[in-house]
Amino acid sequence: MTGTVPCERERLALAQHHDPAVLPHRLVASWKRSAGYGVPLDAVEPEFAGAVDDQSLFFESGHQVLAELHDTLADEPVSLMLTDPDGLVLNRVCSNRVLLGALDGVSLAPGFDYSERTTGTTGLGLALADRVPTLVRADQHYSTRLWGYTCAAAPVSDPVSGDLVGSVNLTTWSQQSYNLLLALARTAARTTEALMLARGHGREARPASRGRVVRVRTGRDEGDAACPEELGAQWRAAADAARAALLAGRGVAVVGEPGVGKTVLLGGVQARGRRVLHVRPPEPEDVTSWWSLWSPELGKPGTSVIVGRVDRLPAWAAGELAGLVTGDGAQLSITAEDPAAVPEVLRRVVGAVVEVPPLRHRRDDVLPLARRFARDARGRPVRFTAGAEQVLATYHWPGNAAQLRDVVRRAVDRTDLVSERDLPPEVFTGTHSRLTRLETLERDEIVRALAEPGATPALAASRLGMSRSTIYRRIARYGIRLPAESPS
Known part of the structure; x- marks a missing residue:
């Protein structure tokens, strides 16, 4: 245990014959934070936020997972919940009326903020704070009002960005068996992430961060x-x-x-x-x-x-x-x-x-950075044609300098003079919306056809088997621009 002065919750633990020196380090750290937030020991006072976001991909996926899990648990006294990344309870799936009434008594219900900052150490609050699956039993809760419950929670991250989007929380009576509770929460969280990825229209999961x-x-x-x-x-x-x-x-x-x-x-x-x-x-x-x-x-x-x-x-x-x-x-x-x-x-x-x-707000930095990245990758100065410079300077660079570096490295892999044809299709578009995999393939084919020498939209449409009206709609939809059409 770090620190020399025990917080009030640690004194209470000593009084209950628990030795803080042998308690989980994360638990004691959470007690200390709870004391610092001014959370009362003998009350639960979560704030009511009202409306919740039930239209997100996380909510839709998580709700389906919890509904299916609830069906397998039959009449077990377990409440299944989703929270947002700040600890706001989004929903609650439970068929045990006694448990539901008790949870209402401590405001563990949709619309209430159950973050560590407002309710102290709980399974869901600590899972969100430390970003790992967490089980908090009975008197491990900071507030004595929650000692009648066992809470297991697992964080849920966006499978593409890695951003924390919420948690899955399972709560039951403290006297119930809890051996499988954390495993169920962890499985539900991973299943939710997998379902989010499957519903994400061609998104690819990010690789795990190794640090x-x-x-x-x-x-x-x-x-x-x-x-x-x-x-x-x-x-x-x-x-x-x-x-x-x-x-x-x-x-x-x-x-x-x-x-x-x-x-x-x-x-x-x-x-x-x-x-x-x-x-x-x-x-x-x-x-x-x-x-x-x-x-x-x-x-x-x-x-x-x-x-x-x-x-x-x-x-x-x-x-x-x-x-x-x-x-x-x-x-x-x-x-x-x-x-x-x-x-x-x-x-x-x-x-x-x-x-x-962001780089889109620093337009004058694009070409100096591109030349620097090209020189570093090639080992010598690299030239860009006027058309290539215009494309680079007018693209919006959602991935910022890291994306610019990757684009330039690919372009200079085999040349010391970068032209428009050496640049990837992505930099010829102005759309900010996320494209599906099929939309990306269609966009890239249109850009390649339009980049051919002497190409016009009519010729490109003919080569791709499209009508002229269709290709013009696609050009507008994807924000495709050619160097000659780019603003000066």
């Missing part, structure tokens, strides 16, 4: 990795703000969309001669071993650590990380997609939050 611990190439030690002299004012302003925070001895959080270059920026502003490690969390179940691998480096002289994606850290790991940051806050930098997603305990240990704008 990483790597040394960062810094701009001051090995050449200017972020090439700030070539980039625009917005990038330079973000870099200057991050550098000022580090020079002042404060930690810094750099936020922005995936792929904008948050780690590249932080690597480029580190002091000369410092050893810089970039660590990124794996799947929540593997965080403990990942944590033990690199956390001792944080306190070493001359070493800076960049912790990426802190919005995906389990709550216990975020608390441990904040506890390791003492006097030299400049040793720690963190990244996240959104300022609000930075865990509260980490917001308190960084002195500045710097935002990197």
Whole structure:
């Protein structure tokens, strides 16, 4: 157990003959957070939010899974629920009237906020906070009002983006057998994710994150990795703000969309001669071993650590990380997609939050970055035709600089002069909507036909077996644009 002063819940545990030193670490950490939130020990006071989102892919998939699971449980006194990522109860499937009445008495019902912040340690609150399947039994709950229940919950993540979308929660009486409860919650969560993927119209599941611990190439030690002299004012302003925070001895959080270059920026502003490690969390179940691998480096002289994606850290790991940051806050930098997603305990240990704008808002940075990526990939300068430059400069780059780097690397694989025909079909479109696999294939074929020398929409339609009206509709639907049609 960390810390020297036990919280009120730990004192209560001692009074009940539990030794906090042998209780699960995550449970004790949750009790401490609950005490810090001011959750009462003898009451349950969740806030009522009212309407819930019952139109999402997660809700539709999860509700079907719980309904089928409920059928197999017959008359067992188990309540099955979905929550959103903030702990708001979305639905409840249960046929046991006694249990339903009891759950109503503690407001464990649709529309109520059952997050750790409002109700203290519960199975669903802790599963969402630490992003791993969790079982909380009887007097392990923070509030004594919940000691009559056993709660098992498992988080559900979007199978494509990895974002936390909610949880599956199973609650029963505390005196009931709970051996299979956590396994059922875990299976229901994985089945929900699989059903979301199947209903996602051609989406592909993301690979599991294995985490990483790597040394960062810094701009001051090995050449200017972020090439700030070539980039625009917005990038330079973000870099200057991050550098000022580090020079002042404060930690810094750099936020922005995936792929904008948050780690590249932080690597480029580190002091000369410092050893810089970039660590990124794996799947929540593997965080403990990942944590033990690199956390001792944080306190070493001359070493800076960049912790990426802190919005995906389990709550216990975020608390441990904040506890390791003492006097030299400049040793720690963190990244996240959104300022609000930075865990509260980490917001308190960084002195500045710097935002990197998306590439679509930094049009002047596209071509300098493309030339840099091409030179790095080819080992020598690479030229782009005027048409290729126009396509690159006017595309909206939803994947930001990371997508631009991938596109350029593929284009320069076999050439030192990149033309429009070397670019992938995706950059010739202006649509922001997600396409199915069949729609993507159709779009790509139309782009290839239109890119042929001397091609016109009429000729392309003839080659593809379409009518002219159909191809014009498809061009408008997919936002296809040719270099000659692109705005100057």
